[in-house]
Amino acid sequence: MDNELAELLGKYKLSKTEPRLKVLSILRSRESAISQPELENLIGGEIDRVTLYRTLTKFDEKGIIHKVLDLNGTANYALCNSSCSEDTHNDEHVHFNCTTCLNMYCLEALQIPHLVMPVNFVPHNVNFIVYGVCEKCTLKANKYIESKNKT
Amino acid sequence: MDNELAELLGKYKLSKTEPRLKVLSILRSRESAISQPELENLIGGEIDRVTLYRTLTKFDEKGIIHKVLDLNGTANYALCNSSCSEDTHNDEHVHFNCTTCLNMYCLEALQIPHLVMPVNFVPHNVNFIVYGVCEKCTLKANKYIESKNKT
DNA sequence: TTAAAAATTGCAACATAGTTGCAATTTACT
DNA sequence: AGTAAATTGCAACTATGTTGCAATTTTTAA
Ligand SMILES: [Mn+2]
Ligand SMILES: [Mn+2]
Ligand SMILES: [Zn+2]
Ligand SMILES: [Zn+2]
Secondary structure, eight states: OHHHHHHHHHHHHHOOOOOHHHHHHHHHHHHSSHHHHHHHHTTTTSSHHHHHHHHHHHHHHHHHHEEEEEEOOEEEEOOOOOOOOOOOOOEEEEEEEETOOOOOOEEEEEEEOOOOOOOEEEEEEEEEEEEEHHHHHHHHHHHHHHHHHHO | OOHHHHHHHHTTTOOOOOOHHHHHHHHHOOOOEHHHHHHHHHHTTTTTTTHHHHHHHHHHHSSSSEEOOTSSSOEEEEEOSSSOHHHHHHHHOOEETTTTTEEEEEEEEOOOOOOOOOOOEEEEEEEEEEEEEOOOHHHHHHHHHHHHHHH
């Protein structure tokens, strides 16, 4: 068991359980967000679907992770690396959803621009998603085109 | 049968059928977007669920309507009032999803700001959703507070 | 106007994401 | 160690969306 992750759970006053540590370790190992179905593929044999849902929901509430819906409306999750808490989420960055590999990227460098709402429309939080082709898939496609041109 | 709507279908080279006219007339009558489930409640007795899905998908492809996912990941649809076509959608406006009444509003006055993507991330389209409390629900809440203060 | 071709519909069955209640187990607390 | 509190796993369920196919409707063209 990973001590660093156990401490993270402690910091948020959550009991240290196997499912939670497992989920955290997977989330930490990824550079892009991950969906419940993907997680289920990875650890579905060891951990119940429902536990997965409840774990992710709790993490989201506590501000350990944040949730983004992909182009199919499926929930994807990524660790909050900024300092988020139960009260305030600091995840106002743009997300990039690749239409080829379906990966969801947190573009932490891109802050969501602030907009003035119409009168009496009171905003709580915002969501900026860009759909397109990600770096990996773009480079893969470029390589393919190059190889075709050579022949 | 509404002639204006029949003409709209003609313009997009779609055959004039009852389900399509019905869906269009509902969409036209609304000031905010509507979800498939809501539509099903309204006309589920007359039109099959599957037909509804296929109608909405086709309209979306043709550029008659556009689709926005709400906070539950459910698809909502609204008429495109800008001139959209199969090739180019001109719906780059902000959407507002009320967390109280769940209504999805097209804020056509608010254009989505343009952002520069990281190298090799190729954007195709963008999605800017603001979650919060809409005009109607805000005013309702204000009235309630006023009435409490009077007593 | 009528007949054939093409498109659309309705039905049944299925797929996937997510939820709820409850008893059994695990974790935290003293 | 013993108890209270939290979490887990199971079963059953709900909701949104999809697919194949035969029957019906709409379009096209004679
Ligand atoms: Mn993110
Ligand atoms: Mn809109
Ligand atoms: Zn990709
Ligand atoms: Zn509202």
